[in-house]
Amino acid sequence: MNPTPPTAEERRRHDKRNLTLLFAGLMVTMLLASLNQTVLSSALPTIVGELNGVEHMAWIITAFILASTVMMPVYGKLGDLFGRKPLLIFAISVFMAGSVVGALAGDMPTLIVARVIQGLGGGGLMILSQAIIADVVPARDRGKYMGIMGGVFAFSSVAGPLIGGGLTEGPGWRWTFWINVPLAVLAILAAVFLLHIPKRRTGPRPKIDYAGMMLIAVATTALVLVGTWGGATYAWGSPVILGLAATAVAAAVVFVVVESRVPEPVMPLMLFRDRNFNLTTASALLTGIAMFGAIGYMPTYLQMVTGYGATESGLLMIPMMGSLLVASVVVGRQVSKTGRYKAVMIAGTAVVAVALVLLSTIHADSPVYLICIYLGVMGLGLGSSLQMLTLVAQNSFPITFVGTATAGQNYFRQVGATLGSAVVGTLFASRLKDLLAERLPAAGAAGNGNSFTPALVSSLPDPIRNVVVESYNEALVPLFLWMVPLAVLSAVALLFVVEKPLATKIERELPAESLAEGALSPSDPAHGTPAHGRPALGTPTQGTPADWDAAADADAGADADADPVGDTRVGAAAREEVAAGCGDGHGRRSPR
Numbered sequence: 001m002n003p004t005p006p007t008a009e010e011r012r013r014h015d016k017r018n019l020t021l022l023f024a025g026l027m028v029t030m031l032l033a034s035l036n037q038t039v040l041s042s043a044l045p046t047i048v049g050e051l052n053g054v055e056h057m058a059w060i061i062t063a064f065i066l067a068s069t070v071m072m073p074v075y076g077k078l079g080d081l082f083g084r085k086p087l088l089i090f091a092i093s094v095f096m097a098g099s100v101v102g103a104l105a106g107d108m109p110t111l112i113v114a115r116v117i118q119g120l121g122g123g124g125l126m127i128l129s130q131a132i133i134a135d136v137v138p139a140r141d142r143g144k145y146m147g148i149m150g151g152v153f154a155f156s157s158v159a160g161p162l163i164g165g166g167l168t169e170g171p172g173w174r175w176t177f178w179i180n181v182p183l184a185v186l187a188i189l190a191a192v193f194l195l196h197i198p199k200r201r202t203g204p205r206p207k208i209d210y211a212g213m214m215l216i217a218v219a220t221t222a223l224v225l226v227g228t229w230g231g232a233t234y235a236w237g238s239p240v241i242l243g244l245a246a247t248a249v250a251a252a253v254v255f256v257v258v259e260s261r262v263p264e265p266v267m268p269l270m271l272f273r274d275r276n277f278n279l280t281t282a283s284a285l286l287t288g289i290a291m292f293g294a295i296g297y298m299p300t301y302l303q304m305v306t307g308y309g310a311t312e313s314g315l316l317m318i319p320m321m322g323s324l325l326v327a328s329v330v331v332g333r334q335v336s337k338t339g340r341y342k343a344v345m346i347a348g349t350a351v352v353a354v355a356l357v358l359l360s361t362i363h364a365d366s367p368v369y370l371i372c373i374y375l376g377v378m379g380l381g382l383g384s385s386l387q388m389l390t391l392v393a394q395n396s397f398p399i400t401f402v403g404t405a406t407a408g409q410n411y412f413r414q415v416g417a418t419l420g421s422a423v424v425g426t427l428f429a430s431r432l433k434d435l436l437a438e439r440l441p442a443a444g445a446a447g448n449g450n451s452f453t454p455a456l457v458s459s460l461p462d463p464i465r466n467v468v469v470e471s472y473n474e475a476l477v478p479l480f481l482w483m484v485p486l487a488v489l490s491a492v493a494l495l496f497v498v499e500k501p502l503a504t505k506i507e508r509e510l511p512a513e514s515l516a517e518g519a520l521s522p523s524d525p526a527h528g529t530p531a532h533g534r535p536a537l538g539t540p541t542q543g544t545p546a547d548w549d550a551a552a553d554a555d556a557g558a559d560a561d562a563d564p565v566g567d568t569r570v571g572a573a574a575r576e577e578v579a580a581g582c583g584d585g586h587g588r589r590s591p592r
Helices: 007-036 044-050 054-082 085-104 108-136 138-169 182-195 210-229 239-259 271-272 275-295 297-307 310-317 318-338 342-359 368-395 399-439 455-459 460-483 484-494 545-555 556-561 572-580
Strands: none
Touching: 007 138, 007 275, 044 054, 044 297, 054 085, 054 108, 054 210, 054 455, 054 572, 085 108, 085 182, 085 545, 085 572, 108 138, 108 368, 138 239, 138 318, 138 368, 138 545, 182 318, 210 239, 210 310, 210 399, 271 275, 271 297, 271 399, 275 297, 275 342, 275 368, 275 399, 297 368, 297 556, 310 545, 318 342, 318 368, 342 368, 342 484, 455 460
16 A cells, blocks of 8 residues: 655655754854854964964964865865765864864964864865755755854854853863864764755766866965065065965966866856856955954953953853854844845844944053944944845856855955965064054063963062053054955945845756856756846856856846845746746746
């Protein structure tokens, strides 16, 4: 006797339960990645003090961001080609190995190497998690999930400094690395048993763009070294800095040439023919510089200037992370409900600019509650914009490119984060050393800025402690004002985003694509060209990508007036429904 087929309601509940389990597994992975970015912030002063390396302080943060940035396009492209689940398990395992090395590090060079290893795995944690959600959730419904992901970052940003501070004042800062091991094991188990992702189409084994991966690594590393060493370790006009700058430019030029010729480029040039992708990516890069440059060193500042311990400095970050959490979740749900996202992104980046202006006005004797209010304003702006930038980039391309598109935008955001952390960290450390050398005796523990820890500063005589506190304030706070133009430019870029409808369906059956020179291979010449100037389901590539963009500009007005729940990228399936008289061309069923 044949079993009774499940009803539509039973299938709906089953799909919802599977999606909930999958999302829970991704949240464990996101928690692992986001905690690692914040757990060291409270421990940083103690680490550099014990290992006697304040001049290398920036590299503890920069090394991780640099390594993860280089790996983002790699994970994005390989995930599109081979599937994301095996890559996710590999990335978590590498991250865990780096955590063990960091926990056992006995000096600054070893600790920096450990952070590089963590970054090699960490670059895949965020990209693959975001891309997996795009695999199973249409863009129109994705806003609320992206908002919750932003909430996870907000939660970990609060929990990270608290955990880091508690461990530093308890068993020691090395436990900020050991704590990653059980979390990584839990994330691997969640990936193995909870992540059930649609299988990739089988076919000829695609060629991996090794040359592109190597060139993007060289260009990114050289660029970050220019930002880290320029004006501090080496003069801006020194042969080392000029050589690194030339290397970055040369590698970038060769990279573009290579990507235009290989069959499966790691970062397809096609991405940069999409207006919304370019604008949101530029905004993400500028926001990354401002965000990481501003908040990366705030826990250190709070410990040194206010006299609070590591745990208390983590608690002082709660207003920022709380407002980021609330804004991210609320905005995500609202975007899923209305389909509108442009105005809230512009407003969010403008609020970030206001927050940077406010932070630039604080002094060593400013009330702590005032600093918390300003940080809360910063969180409100970031929570309203960051996750939506990724959503818009994903909505610009078919599902088979969503990993590459997500990785491409996150790559440039992380480049901004790397430069922000490197440049601000270098300027902060350089200005601090100069101020301390000018104001304190050259000899003795009090004059040795490399060995300052919060406990040591608190134990200094009041005259010397006041000099140190004022030096920390004058070294960091003016840098906030320097980043205001970046946030303003970010908001201006978003003014030109075309608010296209968010897709309500996920394209699955796409042909094998070749991204050489930004083109998509034809499959079924029976189908025409979809809206927005991009080929969709089985669409031939008649004309050039420039022609597609011209078509996109021509129908931009129609997009603006379209029903926001319409999916203009459904392609052949929608057209077949129209031909059969049961669809409206936007992926929706017409009433009978």
